[in-house]
Amino acid sequence: MDQKHVHPLLVKYARIGAYKQPHCPGCGNGIVAQCMLRAIDELKLDMDKIVFASGIGCSSWIPSPLFNADVLHTTHGRSLAFATGVKLSNPELRVVVFTGDGDSAAIGGNHLIQAARKNIEILTVLVNNRIYGMTGGQVAPTTPHGVKTKTTPYGNLEYPFDLCKLVEAAGASYVARWTTFHTRQLVSSMKKGLLKKGFSFIEVISQCPVQYGTFVGIRDPAEMLHIFRKISVPFEKAKNMSREELEGKIVIGEFVDIERTGLAEAYQRLLEMMNL
Amino acid sequence: MKKVRIHINEDLCKGCGICISLCPNKVFAKSEEISSKGVFLPVIIHGDKCIACRICEEHCPDLAIFIEAQDVEK
Numbered sequence: 001m002d003q004k005h006v007h008p009l010l011v012k013y014a015r016i017g018a019y020k021q022p023h024c025p026g027c028g029n030g031i032v033a034q035c036m037l038r039a040i041d042e043l044k045l046d047m048d049k050i051v052f053a054s055g056i057g058c059s060s061w062i063p064s065p066l067f068n069a070d071v072l073h074t075t076h077g078r079s080l081a082f083a084t085g086v087k088l089s090n091p092e093l094r095v096v097v098f099t100g101d102g103d104s105a106a107i108g109g110n111h112l113i114q115a116a117r118k119n120i121e122i123l124t125v126l127v128n129n130r131i132y133g134m135t136g137g138q139v140a141p142t143t144p145h146g147v148k149t150k151t152t153p154y155g156n157l158e159y160p161f162d163l164c165k166l167v168e169a170a171g172a173s174y175v176a177r178w179t180t181f182h183t184r185q186l187v188s189s190m191k192k193g194l195l196k197k198g199f200s201f202i203e204v205i206s207q208c209p210v211q212y213g214t215f216v217g218i219r220d221p222a223e224m225l226h227i228f229r230k231i232s233v234p235f236e237k238a239k240n241m242s243r244e245e246l247e248g249k250i251v252i253g254e255f256v257d258i259e260r261t262g263l264a265e266a267y268q269r270l271l272e273m274m275n276l
Numbered sequence: 277m278k279k280v281r282i283h284i285n286e287d288l289c290k291g292c293g294i295c296i297s298l299c300p301n302k303v304f305a306k307s308e309e310i311s312s313k314g315v316f317l318p319v320i321i322h323g324d325k326c327i328a329c330r331i332c333e334e335h336c337p338d339l340a341i342f343i344e345a346q347d348v349e350k
Binding site for chain 2: 001002003004005006008009010020021022023025026027028029030031033034035038115116180181183209220221222223225226
């Protein structure tokens, strides 16, 4: 191991011996991991007071084994259920969930809706690579219309989820969407989400150069980042655009930022009231 | 004026080429030789052009690159 050129964030926050990312070359998950470490570093939070939970999928390998903190690697789609238990039993801890589109939009979709409705104080970072990457490139509920995948060789007939609208309608306190190109905005959103007293949800549109890239014909991760920059439309600008104009675009920005009492705080108040 | 040092960790780099493509001043180029890990590493060809914007550092998925910048007087 080259000890001379180790990134300062790795030295400070990563588990020794786990510096090498488990993802494919050019995967966006590593960018999200770095943004989270940067947000923690800028807020000067104690890693021992944060619990990371993740499910199954590529993006669930972001916190484990890299982050030198308590990490729960749970069953497919159930990371939010485990995280709810952690937060309610020990409200002192900050809970961060890393999840993917297959994890929380497909199999764990109801957990995501219910966690947002409960407004439990969890930061959920959903890395949306728009395909099932780990299992070989099958169609996901977030795959854009018309994209060819391994299970839709003639193009996807279905339409993708708008997860931010879903979570907003379910009642989350903070909702934002960025891409892996917008790292600085993502770091500032993560900082807000870490400090938020309610359910915070950040969707990160990420590149998958190996699976998604093979099917759409873009194998170069940097080219995908350039495309993200081109097709991103800020939320304020998108308000005045028609549905046809927004076809194929990614609306980015902060959609919701409100203050509401979270479930864990309300539960603590109830316990105090009953002198328990 | 800034004194800039670019660190590339050859053990962590997977050769995805994001830093080469995103750099606004084209500081990097792809190595012509394959490394012992089997990847084409980025090599610094115009180190003096680096303005320490840290775009390469922030977009590196493997945390294999970072910039040290110090302000120095002219």
